[in-house]
Amino acid sequence: MCNNYLPVQSQLLRDVYGVEPPPLDYPPETWPDYTAPIIVADGEGTRQALVGTFGMVPKTRIPPGVAKFDTTNARSETVGEKRSFSGPWRKSQLCLVPAASFYEPFYEEGQTKSVRWRIWLKDEPEFAIAGLWRAWPGEAGTEVFSFTMITINSEKHPLMNRFHAPGKEKRMIVILPRTTWDDWLSCRDPEVARSFLREFPADQMQAEPAPRLPRKDSATTSLL
Numbered sequence: 001m002c003n004n005y006l007p008v009q010s011q012l013l014r015d016v017y018g019v020e021p022p023p024l025d026y027p028p029e030t031w032p033d034y035t036a037p038i039i040v041a042d043g044e045g046t047r048q049a050l051v052g053t054f055g056m057v058p059k060t061r062i063p064p065g066v067a068k069f070d071t072t073n074a075r076s077e078t079v080g081e082k083r084s085f086s087g088p089w090r091k092s093q094l095c096l097v098p099a100a101s102f103y104e105p106f107y108e109e110g111q112t113k114s115v116r117w118r119i120w121l122k123d124e125p126e127f128a129i130a131g132l133w134r135a136w137p138g139e140a141g142t143e144v145f146s147f148t149m150i151t152i153n154s155e156k157h158p159l160m161n162r163f164h165a166p167g168k169e170k171r172m173i174v175i176l177p178r179t180t181w182d183d184w185l186s187c188r189d190p191e192v193a194r195s196f197l198r199e200f201p202a203d204q205m206q207a208e209p210a211p212r213l214p215r216k217d218s219a220t221t222s223l224l
Contacts, residue, residue, distance in 0.1 A: 058146050099126065174196065
């Protein structure tokens with residue numbers, strides 16, 4: 001799963017994604033319940049940027065007395081069944097999550113403590129992650145938004161199967177090729193949408209250690 005990434009900043013939203021940046025500011029690094037930009041298609045199929053909370057059900061929307069639960073990622077296998085995601089999935093509320101890189105925990109063999117690693121695309125400084133979005137009632141009749149990233153199994157992926165705790169299922173986010181961005185946004189059939197949920201080629205990705213706290217002896221050796 002992915003719950004930490006670097007969102008794309010304003011100029012790239014204009015230059016690469018062809019959208020006017022949303023009026024709200026957002027942090028340079030995103031974690032659960034942080035705000036970040038997403039891209040949706042309006043009724044005419046035109047791309048539009050919104051600011052949403054990372055996590056389909058923000059903590060502030062969880063009813064009192066209900067244990068907090070994580071909705072930053074939606075499993076492709078159950079996205080149409082789980083209550084948190086099934087409505088937006090069936091309504092084809094698909095979005096792009098613009099990113100420059102994302103982070104995953106890496107465990108050295110025999111180690112129980114992970115090191116954060118950064119993953120990005122070799123030849124592209126930005127990319128788009130397949131996501132779902134939904135609206136919530138805001139103040140004075142306005143709407144606010146939230147989103148999740150869709151994940152798939154990555155047991156056989158040469159790069160992404162190296163992350164997450166030993167013994168845990170290996171999963172990865174869905175990175176959409178640029179040529180499919182508008183097709184994804186305009187897709188209105190959930191079964192057709194599943195055809196987009198594929199592994200991104202490992203030979204087009206790179207990764208390196210990126211600990212949260214700087215270390216003088218930290219290495220920056222790429223896996224791929």
